[in-house]
Amino acid sequence: MYYKFSGFTQRLTGSVSSTAYSPQGLRSSIPSEASTLIFATPTKVISESGASLEYMGANRVPDLQKIFQSSDGIPVHLKRGVPDRLLYRTTMALTVGGALYCLVALYIAAQPKNK
Protein backbone atom coordinates (compact mmCIF):
# COMPACT_ATOMS: atom_id res chain seq x y z
CA MET A 1 0.00 0.00 0.00
CA TYR A 2 1.25 3.47 -0.92
CA TYR A 3 0.22 6.76 0.57
CA LYS A 4 0.01 10.39 -0.50
CA PHE A 5 -0.94 13.60 1.26
CA SER A 6 -4.44 14.70 0.25
CA GLY A 7 -4.69 18.47 -0.18
CA PHE A 8 -8.45 18.29 0.29
CA THR A 9 -8.83 16.29 3.51
CA GLN A 10 -5.38 17.32 4.84
CA ARG A 11 -4.73 13.67 5.67
CA LEU A 12 -2.80 10.75 4.26
CA THR A 13 -4.81 8.70 1.80
CA GLY A 14 -4.08 5.59 -0.21
CA SER A 15 -2.62 5.98 -3.69
CA VAL A 16 -0.91 4.16 -6.52
CA SER A 17 2.87 3.72 -6.41
CA SER A 18 3.57 6.21 -9.24
CA THR A 19 1.80 9.03 -7.37
CA ALA A 20 3.50 8.12 -4.12
CA TYR A 21 6.95 8.23 -5.72
CA SER A 22 6.40 11.58 -7.49
CA PRO A 23 3.95 13.49 -5.28
CA GLN A 24 2.21 16.66 -6.40
CA GLY A 25 4.32 19.77 -6.05
CA LEU A 26 7.62 17.92 -6.40
CA ARG A 27 9.30 17.84 -9.78
CA SER A 28 11.17 14.74 -10.79
CA SER A 29 13.88 16.82 -12.49
CA ILE A 30 15.02 18.40 -9.21
CA PRO A 31 17.98 16.44 -7.70
CA SER A 32 17.07 14.64 -4.51
CA GLU A 33 20.30 15.36 -2.58
CA ALA A 34 19.94 18.16 -0.06
CA SER A 35 22.11 21.22 -0.61
CA THR A 36 24.91 22.02 1.84
CA LEU A 37 23.57 23.54 5.02
CA ILE A 38 24.63 27.12 5.62
CA PHE A 39 24.23 28.36 9.18
CA ALA A 40 23.67 31.85 10.53
CA THR A 41 22.87 33.52 7.22
CA PRO A 42 20.94 36.74 7.85
CA THR A 43 17.29 36.15 6.89
CA LYS A 44 16.12 38.12 3.88
CA VAL A 45 12.63 39.64 3.97
CA ILE A 46 10.65 39.03 0.75
CA SER A 47 10.12 42.76 0.13
CA GLU A 48 13.89 43.27 0.01
CA SER A 49 14.48 40.67 -2.67
CA GLY A 50 15.64 41.58 -6.18
CA ALA A 51 14.00 44.06 -8.51
CA SER A 52 13.30 41.34 -11.08
CA LEU A 53 10.39 40.14 -8.91
CA GLU A 54 8.84 43.58 -8.67
CA TYR A 55 6.59 43.47 -11.72
CA MET A 56 3.79 46.05 -11.19
CA GLY A 57 4.94 47.48 -7.84
CA ALA A 58 6.72 46.25 -4.73
CA ASN A 59 5.42 43.71 -2.22
CA ARG A 60 3.91 45.52 0.76
CA VAL A 61 2.35 42.42 2.34
CA PRO A 62 5.08 41.93 5.02
CA ASP A 63 4.63 45.55 6.18
CA LEU A 64 0.86 45.17 6.30
CA GLN A 65 1.25 41.89 8.20
CA LYS A 66 3.28 43.78 10.82
CA ILE A 67 0.54 46.42 11.14
CA PHE A 68 -2.34 43.95 11.36
CA GLN A 69 -0.57 41.50 13.69
CA SER A 70 0.30 44.11 16.32
CA SER A 71 -1.41 43.14 19.59
CA ASP A 72 -3.20 46.35 20.55
CA GLY A 73 -6.65 44.83 21.16
CA ILE A 74 -8.26 46.85 18.34
CA PRO A 75 -10.79 44.77 16.30
CA VAL A 76 -9.84 44.03 12.69
CA HIS A 77 -12.34 46.47 11.14
CA LEU A 78 -10.69 49.48 12.89
CA LYS A 79 -7.07 48.36 12.87
CA ARG A 80 -5.91 50.68 10.07
CA GLY A 81 -6.72 53.83 12.07
CA VAL A 82 -8.44 57.01 10.85
CA PRO A 83 -9.69 55.86 7.38
CA ASP A 84 -11.23 52.76 8.99
CA ARG A 85 -12.93 54.80 11.71
CA LEU A 86 -14.32 57.28 9.14
CA LEU A 87 -15.74 54.54 6.96
CA TYR A 88 -17.13 52.65 9.98
CA ARG A 89 -18.81 55.74 11.43
CA THR A 90 -20.33 56.67 8.06
CA THR A 91 -21.72 53.14 7.70
CA MET A 92 -23.06 53.08 11.27
CA ALA A 93 -24.65 56.54 10.87
CA LEU A 94 -26.38 55.37 7.68
CA THR A 95 -27.51 52.20 9.49
CA VAL A 96 -29.09 54.00 12.46
CA GLY A 97 -30.43 56.95 10.41
CA GLY A 98 -31.71 54.65 7.68
CA ALA A 99 -33.48 52.34 10.14
CA LEU A 100 -35.26 55.30 11.77
CA TYR A 101 -36.17 56.83 8.39
CA CYS A 102 -37.46 53.42 7.27
CA LEU A 103 -39.70 53.07 10.36
CA VAL A 104 -41.15 56.57 9.78
CA ALA A 105 -41.72 55.85 6.07
CA LEU A 106 -43.46 52.54 6.86
CA TYR A 107 -45.60 54.27 9.56
CA ILE A 108 -46.72 56.93 7.06
CA ALA A 109 -47.36 54.26 4.41
CA ALA A 110 -49.59 52.41 6.90
CA GLN A 111 -51.96 55.40 7.31
CA PRO A 112 -55.22 55.12 5.33
CA LYS A 113 -55.48 57.41 2.27
CA ASN A 114 -59.16 58.36 2.71
CA LYS A 115 -60.39 59.13 6.22
Added chain:
Amino acid sequence: MAHQAHAYHMVDPSPWPLTGAVAALLMTSGLAIWFHFHSTTLMSLGLVLLLLTMYQWWRDIVREGTFQGHHTPPVQKGLRYGMILFITSEVFFFLGFFWAFYHSSLAPTPELGGCWPPTGITTLDPFEVPLLNTAVLLASGVTGTWSHHSLMEGERKQAIQSLTLTILLGFYFTALQAMEYYEAPFTIADGVYGSTFFVATGFHGLHVIIGSTFLAVCLLRQIQYHFTSEHHFGFEAAAWYWHFVDVVWLFLYVSIYWWGS
Protein backbone atom coordinates in the same frame (compact mmCIF):
# COMPACT_ATOMS: atom_id res chain seq x y z
CA MET B 1 -2.73 38.71 21.68
CA ALA B 2 -3.23 35.78 24.07
CA HIS B 3 -1.54 32.52 23.19
CA GLN B 4 -3.76 30.25 21.11
CA ALA B 5 -3.25 26.47 21.28
CA HIS B 6 -5.43 25.50 18.27
CA ALA B 7 -5.59 26.28 14.53
CA TYR B 8 -9.15 27.65 14.41
CA HIS B 9 -10.05 31.27 13.71
CA MET B 10 -11.68 33.06 16.64
CA VAL B 11 -13.29 36.06 14.91
CA ASP B 12 -13.39 39.58 16.34
CA PRO B 13 -16.86 41.04 17.05
CA SER B 14 -18.01 42.57 13.76
CA PRO B 15 -20.62 45.24 12.94
CA TRP B 16 -21.17 44.01 9.35
CA PRO B 17 -23.93 41.41 9.96
CA LEU B 18 -25.98 44.20 11.58
CA THR B 19 -25.33 46.82 8.86
CA GLY B 20 -26.01 44.16 6.18
CA ALA B 21 -29.33 43.20 7.79
CA VAL B 22 -30.41 46.87 8.01
CA ALA B 23 -29.35 47.32 4.35
CA ALA B 24 -31.68 44.42 3.42
CA LEU B 25 -34.52 46.00 5.44
CA LEU B 26 -34.02 49.40 3.75
CA MET B 27 -33.88 47.86 0.26
CA THR B 28 -37.05 45.75 0.65
CA SER B 29 -39.02 48.51 2.41
CA GLY B 30 -37.59 50.96 -0.13
CA LEU B 31 -38.91 48.81 -2.97
CA ALA B 32 -42.43 48.90 -1.48
CA ILE B 33 -42.15 52.68 -0.91
CA TRP B 34 -41.00 53.10 -4.52
CA PHE B 35 -43.99 51.11 -5.84
CA HIS B 36 -46.48 53.09 -3.74
CA PHE B 37 -45.03 56.62 -3.57
CA HIS B 38 -42.63 56.83 -6.56
CA SER B 39 -39.68 57.70 -4.32
CA THR B 40 -36.40 55.76 -4.61
CA THR B 41 -34.67 57.49 -1.65
CA LEU B 42 -35.00 54.62 0.85
CA MET B 43 -34.05 51.97 -1.69
CA SER B 44 -30.94 53.90 -2.80
CA LEU B 45 -29.98 54.41 0.85
CA GLY B 46 -30.24 50.65 1.34
CA LEU B 47 -28.13 50.01 -1.77
CA VAL B 48 -25.38 52.40 -0.60
CA LEU B 49 -25.39 50.72 2.83
CA LEU B 50 -25.21 47.27 1.22
CA LEU B 51 -22.24 48.29 -0.94
CA LEU B 52 -20.43 49.81 2.07
CA THR B 53 -21.06 46.61 4.07
CA MET B 54 -19.84 44.36 1.25
CA TYR B 55 -16.65 46.39 0.78
CA GLN B 56 -15.73 46.50 4.45
CA TRP B 57 -16.71 42.92 5.28
CA TRP B 58 -14.65 41.44 2.44
CA ARG B 59 -11.79 43.86 3.17
CA ASP B 60 -11.74 42.47 6.74
CA ILE B 61 -11.67 38.88 5.46
CA VAL B 62 -8.61 39.76 3.33
CA ARG B 63 -7.02 41.30 6.44
CA GLU B 64 -7.77 38.21 8.53
CA GLY B 65 -6.53 35.75 5.89
CA THR B 66 -3.60 37.49 4.22
CA PHE B 67 -2.33 39.88 6.91
CA GLN B 68 -3.19 38.11 10.17
CA GLY B 69 -2.71 34.51 9.02
CA HIS B 70 -6.03 33.23 10.42
CA HIS B 71 -6.74 31.08 7.34
CA THR B 72 -4.85 27.98 8.53
CA PRO B 73 -5.37 24.62 6.74
CA PRO B 74 -8.43 23.61 8.85
CA VAL B 75 -9.95 27.09 8.35
CA GLN B 76 -9.33 26.84 4.58
CA LYS B 77 -11.11 23.47 4.65
CA GLY B 78 -14.16 25.23 6.12
CA LEU B 79 -13.96 27.91 3.42
CA ARG B 80 -13.82 25.17 0.77
CA TYR B 81 -16.92 23.45 2.14
CA GLY B 82 -18.67 26.82 2.30
CA MET B 83 -17.91 27.63 -1.33
CA ILE B 84 -18.92 24.11 -2.47
CA LEU B 85 -22.28 24.40 -0.65
CA PHE B 86 -22.83 27.90 -2.05
CA ILE B 87 -22.21 26.74 -5.64
CA THR B 88 -24.47 23.70 -5.04
CA SER B 89 -27.25 26.06 -3.98
CA GLU B 90 -26.65 28.08 -7.15
CA VAL B 91 -26.95 24.89 -9.24
CA PHE B 92 -30.42 24.30 -7.75
CA PHE B 93 -31.36 27.95 -8.34
CA PHE B 94 -30.69 27.48 -12.08
CA LEU B 95 -32.29 24.01 -12.06
CA GLY B 96 -35.58 25.74 -11.28
CA PHE B 97 -35.40 27.86 -14.45
CA PHE B 98 -34.46 24.84 -16.57
CA TRP B 99 -37.43 23.01 -15.04
CA ALA B 100 -39.73 25.86 -16.06
CA PHE B 101 -38.27 25.87 -19.57
CA TYR B 102 -38.62 22.11 -20.13
CA HIS B 103 -42.06 22.05 -18.47
CA SER B 104 -43.26 24.60 -21.03
CA SER B 105 -41.39 23.37 -24.09
CA LEU B 106 -41.63 19.56 -23.92
CA ALA B 107 -45.46 19.57 -24.00
CA PRO B 108 -46.44 22.98 -25.46
CA THR B 109 -50.04 23.91 -24.61
CA PRO B 110 -52.68 24.67 -27.30
CA GLU B 111 -52.40 28.37 -26.37
CA LEU B 112 -48.81 28.32 -27.70
CA GLY B 113 -49.97 26.65 -30.93
CA GLY B 114 -48.97 23.20 -29.68
CA CYS B 115 -45.38 23.77 -30.84
CA TRP B 116 -42.03 25.08 -29.61
CA PRO B 117 -40.87 27.76 -30.22
CA PRO B 118 -44.45 29.06 -29.79
CA THR B 119 -46.36 30.36 -32.83
CA GLY B 120 -45.32 33.92 -33.68
CA ILE B 121 -41.93 33.75 -31.94
CA THR B 122 -38.86 34.35 -34.09
CA THR B 123 -35.90 32.90 -32.19
CA LEU B 124 -32.25 33.96 -32.23
CA ASP B 125 -29.95 31.99 -34.54
CA PRO B 126 -27.88 29.74 -32.21
CA PHE B 127 -24.97 29.66 -34.68
CA GLU B 128 -24.40 33.41 -34.71
CA VAL B 129 -23.66 35.46 -31.56
CA PRO B 130 -24.61 32.66 -29.07
CA LEU B 131 -21.97 30.36 -30.60
CA LEU B 132 -19.39 33.16 -30.36
CA ASN B 133 -20.41 33.61 -26.72
CA THR B 134 -19.83 29.89 -26.11
CA ALA B 135 -16.34 30.19 -27.60
CA VAL B 136 -15.61 33.33 -25.55
CA LEU B 137 -16.61 31.66 -22.27
CA LEU B 138 -14.68 28.46 -23.06
CA ALA B 139 -11.62 30.55 -23.95
CA SER B 140 -11.93 32.44 -20.67
CA GLY B 141 -11.94 29.07 -18.89
CA VAL B 142 -8.64 28.26 -20.63
CA THR B 143 -7.01 31.60 -19.70
CA GLY B 144 -8.29 31.17 -16.12
CA THR B 145 -6.58 27.76 -15.88
CA TRP B 146 -3.42 29.27 -17.41
CA SER B 147 -3.51 31.93 -14.70
CA HIS B 148 -4.00 29.33 -11.95
CA HIS B 149 -1.04 27.24 -13.14
CA SER B 150 1.13 30.37 -13.50
CA LEU B 151 0.23 31.26 -9.91
CA MET B 152 1.16 27.78 -8.68
CA GLU B 153 4.47 27.93 -10.58
CA GLY B 154 5.25 31.38 -9.19
CA GLU B 155 5.07 33.02 -12.65
CA ARG B 156 3.77 36.38 -11.42
CA LYS B 157 3.80 38.21 -14.75
CA GLN B 158 1.98 35.46 -16.65
CA ALA B 159 -0.54 35.02 -13.83
CA ILE B 160 -1.42 38.74 -13.96
CA GLN B 161 -1.62 38.87 -17.76
CA SER B 162 -3.73 35.72 -18.20
CA LEU B 163 -6.09 36.76 -15.40
CA THR B 164 -6.51 40.15 -17.10
CA LEU B 165 -7.34 38.31 -20.33
CA THR B 166 -9.92 36.16 -18.47
CA ILE B 167 -11.64 39.27 -17.12
CA LEU B 168 -11.61 40.99 -20.52
CA LEU B 169 -13.24 37.90 -22.09
CA GLY B 170 -15.87 38.04 -19.31
CA PHE B 171 -16.65 41.67 -20.16
CA TYR B 172 -16.72 40.83 -23.88
CA PHE B 173 -19.35 38.15 -23.16
CA THR B 174 -21.44 40.66 -21.19
CA ALA B 175 -21.18 43.21 -24.02
CA LEU B 176 -22.25 40.62 -26.63
CA GLN B 177 -25.21 39.55 -24.47
CA ALA B 178 -26.27 43.19 -24.01
CA MET B 179 -26.16 43.65 -27.79
CA GLU B 180 -28.11 40.44 -28.31
CA TYR B 181 -30.80 41.56 -25.83
CA TYR B 182 -31.07 44.90 -27.62
CA GLU B 183 -31.54 43.21 -30.99
CA ALA B 184 -33.80 40.34 -29.81
CA PRO B 185 -37.03 40.04 -31.87
CA PHE B 186 -39.06 39.09 -28.73
CA THR B 187 -39.42 40.55 -25.22
CA ILE B 188 -39.81 39.23 -21.67
CA ALA B 189 -43.56 39.95 -22.06
CA ASP B 190 -43.92 37.61 -25.09
CA GLY B 191 -45.50 34.70 -23.23
CA VAL B 192 -43.71 31.77 -21.66
CA TYR B 193 -40.97 31.73 -24.32
CA GLY B 194 -39.90 35.31 -23.54
CA SER B 195 -40.15 34.88 -19.77
CA THR B 196 -38.19 31.60 -19.56
CA PHE B 197 -35.59 32.93 -22.02
CA PHE B 198 -34.94 36.27 -20.35
CA VAL B 199 -35.18 35.04 -16.75
CA ALA B 200 -32.72 32.16 -17.36
CA THR B 201 -30.23 34.04 -19.56
CA GLY B 202 -30.67 37.23 -17.49
CA PHE B 203 -29.76 35.54 -14.22
CA HIS B 204 -26.86 33.87 -16.01
CA GLY B 205 -25.70 37.28 -17.23
CA LEU B 206 -25.93 38.62 -13.66
CA HIS B 207 -23.75 35.71 -12.53
CA VAL B 208 -21.21 36.48 -15.26
CA ILE B 209 -21.01 40.07 -13.98
CA ILE B 210 -20.56 38.82 -10.38
CA GLY B 211 -17.93 36.30 -11.53
CA SER B 212 -16.03 38.96 -13.49
CA THR B 213 -16.06 41.19 -10.40
CA PHE B 214 -14.78 38.31 -8.25
CA LEU B 215 -11.96 37.68 -10.76
CA ALA B 216 -11.18 41.42 -10.90
CA VAL B 217 -10.80 41.48 -7.10
CA CYS B 218 -8.43 38.49 -7.45
CA LEU B 219 -6.43 40.41 -10.08
CA LEU B 220 -6.04 43.41 -7.75
CA ARG B 221 -5.00 41.07 -4.92
CA GLN B 222 -2.56 39.23 -7.19
CA ILE B 223 -0.95 42.55 -8.21
CA GLN B 224 -0.59 43.38 -4.50
CA TYR B 225 1.17 40.06 -3.74
CA HIS B 226 -1.69 38.64 -1.62
CA PHE B 227 -1.45 35.15 -3.19
CA THR B 228 1.36 32.64 -2.76
CA SER B 229 1.91 29.57 -4.93
CA GLU B 230 0.66 27.40 -2.04
CA HIS B 231 -2.11 29.52 -0.50
CA HIS B 232 -4.58 31.33 -2.78
CA PHE B 233 -8.05 30.08 -1.89
CA GLY B 234 -9.69 33.38 -2.91
CA PHE B 235 -8.45 32.78 -6.42
CA GLU B 236 -9.55 29.14 -6.41
CA ALA B 237 -13.04 30.07 -5.23
CA ALA B 238 -13.29 32.63 -8.05
CA ALA B 239 -12.11 30.01 -10.55
CA TRP B 240 -14.68 27.48 -9.28
CA TYR B 241 -17.40 30.10 -9.56
CA TRP B 242 -16.27 31.06 -13.07
CA HIS B 243 -16.33 27.42 -14.22
CA PHE B 244 -19.83 27.04 -12.73
CA VAL B 245 -21.03 30.06 -14.73
CA ASP B 246 -19.37 28.55 -17.82
CA VAL B 247 -21.15 25.19 -17.37
CA VAL B 248 -24.53 26.89 -16.84
CA TRP B 249 -23.98 28.72 -20.14
CA LEU B 250 -23.29 25.43 -21.96
CA PHE B 251 -26.63 24.06 -20.67
CA LEU B 252 -28.42 27.31 -21.62
CA TYR B 253 -26.85 27.24 -25.07
CA VAL B 254 -27.71 23.61 -25.79
CA SER B 255 -31.24 23.76 -24.27
CA ILE B 256 -32.67 27.21 -24.86
CA TYR B 257 -30.70 28.60 -27.81
CA TRP B 258 -30.11 25.42 -29.84
CA TRP B 259 -32.69 22.71 -29.03
CA GLY B 260 -35.29 25.37 -28.15
CA SER B 261 -35.05 26.99 -31.59
